[in-house]
Amino acid sequence: xxxxxxxxxxxxxxxxxxxxxxxxxxxxxxxxxxxxxxxxxxxxxxxxxxxxxxxxxxxxxxxxxxxxxxxxxxxxxxxxxxxxxxxxxxxxxxxxxxxxxxxxxxxxxxxxxxxxxxxxxxxxxxxxxxxxxxxxxxxxxxxxxxxxxxxxxxxxxxxxxxxxxxxxxxxxxxxxxxxxxxxxxxxxxxxxxxxxxxxxxxxxxxxxxxxxxxxxxxxxxxxxxxxxxxxxxxxxxxxxxxxxxxxxxxxxxxxxxxxxxxxxxxxxxxxxxxxxxxxxxxxxxxxxxxxxxxxxxxxxxxxxxxxxxxxxxxxxxxxxxxxxxxxxxxxxxxxxxxxxxxxxxxxxxxxxxxxxxxxxxxxxxxxxxxxxxxxxxxxxxxxxxxxxxxxxxxxxxxxxxxxxxxxxxxxxxxxxxxxxxxx
Amino acid sequence: xxxxxxxxxxxxxxxxxxxxxxxxxxxxxxxxxxxxxxxxxxxxxxxxxxxxxxxxxxxxxxxxxxxxxxxxxxxxxxxxxxxxxxxxxxxxxxxxxxxxxxxxxxxxxxxxxxxxxxxxxxxxxxxxxxxxxxxxxxxxxxxxxxxxxxxxxxxxxxxxxxxxxxxxxxxxxxxxxxxxxxxxxxxxxxxxxxxxxxxxxxxxxxxxxxxxxxxxxxxxxxxxxxxxxxxxxxxxxxxxxxxxxxxxxxxxxxxxxxxxxxxxxxxxxxxxxxxxxxxxxxxxxxxxxxxxxxxxxxxxxxxxxxxxxxxxxxxxxxxxxxxxxxxxxxxxxxxxxxxxxxxxxxxxxxxxxxxxxxxxxxxxxxxxxxxxxxxxxxxxxxxxxxxxxxxxxxxxxxxxxxxxxxxxxxxxxxxxxxxxxxx
Numbered sequence: 093x094x095x096x097x098x099x100x101x102x103x104x105x106x107x108x109x110x111x112x113x114x115x116x117x118x119x120x121x122x123x124x125x126x127x128x129x130x131x132x133x134x135x136x137x138x139x140x141x142x143x144x145x146x147x148x149x150x151x152x153x154x155x156x157x158x159x160x161x162x163x164x165x166x167x168x169x170x171x172x173x174x175x176x177x178x179x180x181x182x183x184x185x186x187x188x189x190x191x192x193x194x195x196x197x198x199x200x201x202x203x204x205x206x207x208x209x210x211x212x213x214x215x216x217x218x219x220x221x222x223x224x225x226x227x228x229x230x231x232x233x234x235x236x237x238x239x240x241x242x243x244x245x246x247x248x249x250x251x252x253x254x255x256x257x258x259x260x261x262x263x264x265x266x267x268x269x270x271x272x273x274x275x276x277x278x279x280x281x282x283x284x285x286x287x288x289x290x291x292x293x294x295x296x297x298x299x300x301x302x303x304x305x306x307x308x309x310x311x312x313x314x315x316x317x318x319x320x321x322x323x324x325x326x327x328x329x330x331x332x333x334x335x336x337x338x339x340x341x342x343x344x345x346x347x348x349x350x351x352x353x354x355x356x357x358x359x360x361x362x363x364x365x366x367x368x369x370x371x372x373x374x375x376x377x378x379x380x381x382x383x384x385x386x387x388x389x390x391x392x393x394x395x396x397x398x399x400x401x402x403x404x405x406x407x408x409x410x411x412x413x414x415x416x417x418x419x420x421x422x423x424x425x426x427x428x429x430x431x432x433x434x435x436x437x438x439x440x441x442x443x444x445x446x447x448x449x450x451x452x453x454x455x456x457x458x459x460x461x462x463x464x465x466x467x468x469x470x471x472x473x474x475x476x477x478x479x480x481x482x483x484x485x486x487x488x489x490x491x492x493x494x495x496x497x498x499x500x501x502x503x504x505x506x507x508x509x510x511x512x513x514x515x
Numbered sequence: 516x517x518x519x520x521x522x523x524x525x526x527x528x529x530x531x532x533x534x535x536x537x538x539x540x541x542x543x544x545x546x547x548x549x550x551x552x553x554x555x556x557x558x559x560x561x562x563x564x565x566x567x568x569x570x571x572x573x574x575x576x577x578x579x580x581x582x583x584x585x586x587x588x589x590x591x592x593x594x595x596x597x598x599x600x601x602x603x604x605x606x607x608x609x610x611x612x613x614x615x616x617x618x619x620x621x622x623x624x625x626x627x628x629x630x631x632x633x634x635x636x637x638x639x640x641x642x643x644x645x646x647x648x649x650x651x652x653x654x655x656x657x658x659x660x661x662x663x664x665x666x667x668x669x670x671x672x673x674x675x676x677x678x679x680x681x682x683x684x685x686x687x688x689x690x691x692x693x694x695x696x697x698x699x700x701x702x703x704x705x706x707x708x709x710x711x712x713x714x715x716x717x718x719x720x721x722x723x724x725x726x727x728x729x730x731x732x733x734x735x736x737x738x739x740x741x742x743x744x745x746x747x748x749x750x751x752x753x754x755x756x757x758x759x760x761x762x763x764x765x766x767x768x769x770x771x772x773x774x775x776x777x778x779x780x781x782x783x784x785x786x787x788x789x790x791x792x793x794x795x796x797x798x799x800x801x802x803x804x805x806x807x808x809x810x811x812x813x814x815x816x817x818x819x820x821x822x823x824x825x826x827x828x829x830x831x832x833x834x835x836x837x838x839x840x841x842x843x844x845x846x847x848x849x850x851x852x853x854x855x856x857x858x859x860x861x862x863x864x865x866x867x868x869x870x871x872x873x874x875x876x877x878x879x880x881x882x883x884x885x886x887x888x889x890x891x892x893x894x895x896x897x898x899x900x901x902x903x904x905x906x907x908x909x910x911x912x913x914x915x916x917x918x919x920x921x922x923x924x925x926x927x928x929x930x931x932x933x934x935x936x937x938x
Binding site: 101102122123124125126127173175176178179180181182183184185199200201202227228229230231232234235237238240241242243244299342343344345346348380381383385386389390392395396397416443445446447449450451452453454456457459460461462487514 | 536537538539540541576577578581582584585586587588589590611612616618648652655656659662663664665666667668669767768769770771798799800804808809812813814815816833834835861864865867868869870871872873875876878879880
């Protein structure tokens with residue numbers, strides 16, 4: 093089944109194919125570009141630790157870090173690794189695992205079809221042995237160590253750990269040195285066979301490529317899979333934050349903080365709509381350009397490294413205020429006070445138009461980047477929405493949408509995570 | 516090159532270059548000044564551009580300016596401060612949506628050019644210097660930049676290694692200067708720095724986007740016509756090799772140690788060194804990736820980069836404390852392998868393809884074009900990405916071996932935990 097989805101605002105269109113193999117293809121050719129960017133992704137991330145298929149009697153829970161470990165190991169087969177194959181075409185290849193997805197990618201300006209065959213080939217051909225699995229522990233162990241020293245990474249995870257009781261979003265994507273020690277080839281095969289079913293996967297391509305040739309390769313290489321009726325389970329999660337404050341010491345210049353407001357999770361179109369509402373709300377209330385930012389910046393309580401964003405995925409949704417301050421607890425007080433003041437006194441409609449324009453500008457500019465379009469195409473499809481959703485939401489979001497978001501926000505349901513400079 | 520970017524002089528020592536391509540959905544205009552990096556002036560120069568992007572006479576407060584930028588679809592306007600070989604790059608960068616996508620037909624390019632010119636030529640002043648309040652805020656922003664260096668341990672280690680490699684040369688200094696010098700700056704010092712830069716420093720204006728930038732050129736030409744200028748040139752020198760390898764270890768509270776090994780190839784054959792860097796540690800098929808990471812599992816990252824202007828190759832990695840020596844031995848052993856000719860025609864071909872692929876993609880992003888040409892202008896190299904890839908493609912095996920033979924470690928820098936036993 094093939095459909096063409098167009099957008100009159102951009103005067104652009106793309107193709108969405110529900111392939112007989114079970115996979116969904118999003119094809120976005122872009123005129124005038126030299127390179128193409130392809131992502132082959134699965135709805136499988138670090139939060140998917142408890143699951144069952146129609147062949148399992150009950151849900152099973154596996155150690156943390158398997159999705160990421162699989163990402164590392166899938167690059168190898170019994171003869172060579174995928175990097176060696178890509179090296180022969182000159183493509184730039186990589187892969188990543190997030191909380192709720194894993195994706196394999198390449199970008200190239202030549203030999204696109206050959207690269208696509210490599211991508212579709214190795215992702216569908218797992219090869220794990222005890223030896224190759226053991227070898228990876230050292231490399232991933234070093235990756236985990238690297239993040240242990242990263243105050244920006246730690247401040248975020250400590251905030252998630254403070255906000256969430258049970259949701260696996262609180263655990264590092266790569267797992268821990270201890271949890272990855274429990275991973276063996278049987279577990280990798282088990283998770284691969286569960287989550288790398290084409291019914292759970294999306295191929296997203298943007299840039300300079302030929303649609304017909306791409307479809308021909310997909311027809312030839314995507315192996316039809318039976319729908320395993322996969323179910324994942326997110327543990328019951330209370331609506332309130334688990335603890336309100338978390339502090340760690342690390343080598344850094346000045347204290348870093350994350351303030352997280354916990355909200356209930358949303359899915360599909362609702363998630364995008366709420367992401368837009370709360371994103372604009374926080375920009376209006378706290379971000380650069382607001383009265384709050386000016387006051388705090390001028391009193392040197394915060395600096396240019398200050399941002400607010402919506403942190404969302406499958407099964408979690410929160411708002412993060414990220415910054416640096418010599419007095420993070422005071423910033424928390426001020427943030428809460430400002431939100432309460434605006435709840436009482438109301439938001440400025442003129443400023444809403446200003447912030448909406450900014451969001452619309454960002455959404456539009458994204459369509460000028462081959463990489464940006466490919467990533468957005470994968471994200472939107474994995475989350476059950478269209479690629480133009482963000483742009484149209486930005487153009488159509490109303491002041492009422494944002495006002496009601498502020499009314500609904502519980503300003504006390506928040507945690508602060510602080511990284512203090514080590515002695 | 517001048518054909519590709521149409522570089523022309525619009526005032527004494529002020530050059531205007533533009534690349535127009537309809538594939539981009541946004542435009543970028545950057546005004547870049549280049550002056551010799553020196554400890555005395557670096558902080559004042561950097562602080563001047565932080566002050567200039569805070570406000571201007573049309574938008575006399577940060578909040579007013581920021582709100583205007585948000586209204587213009589989230590346009591960005593930021594200070595540019597960087598180390599380019601022996602030079603300090605300071606200036607203002609502006610990025611904004613193309614006029615074609617404005618919801619209400621706003622003339623974004625014209626408005627943004629006016630704002631940029633306002634910041635550069637009509638700053639807010641008080642008693643003939645910058646206002647004290649703005650100066651204090653932006654001095655703090657510069658100090659934060661300096662002190663935050665340690666937050667990212669990988670880039671901290673690389674920067675530290677560059678300073679050691681280039682000891683006694685302008686490139687040893689950090690482009691933001693030092694905390695002490697910044698703290699001591701007065702409004703008059705920063706204003707003097709601004710006047711000195713505007714009247715006597717070489718300026719490269721680079722425009723990339725879908726606009727034709729004719730109006731931007733006219734406006735900037737008219738603005739610079741009002742300034743009396745006598746621009747001095749600049750000089751970039753290859754770094755001088757040390758007689759004996761310098762070993763330096765710094766201790767800090769870290770989980771993972773960082774090691775940077777710097778080489779200064781004793782050859783003028785830059786193309787051969789570029790190819791050598793790819794084969795040695797520039798791709799996932801390189802000697803360092805395949806051996807230090809994949810075979811010995813010592814590191815998550817271990818790669819080589821080439822700084823052509825200073826004639827330096829830097830290998831950097833993150834490694835467990837007890838494996839530092841082992842990693843160092845293997846990194847040097849892999850260089851010996853290349854010296855001994857232990858690499859294949861296929862390795863050379865892989866390097867060529869990687870160079871070609873990267874060169875073809877440069878025109879797909881605004882920043883890719885901007886960085887490419889600014890770097891070439893500074894180094895006085897007249898070439899577009901295609902010519903570069905073609906030249907590198909002609910480098911022979913013998914030239915690569917010769918380049919490798921000319922490399923001995925100049926500096927070895929290690930950042931590690933001071934504790935006797937690492938965890």
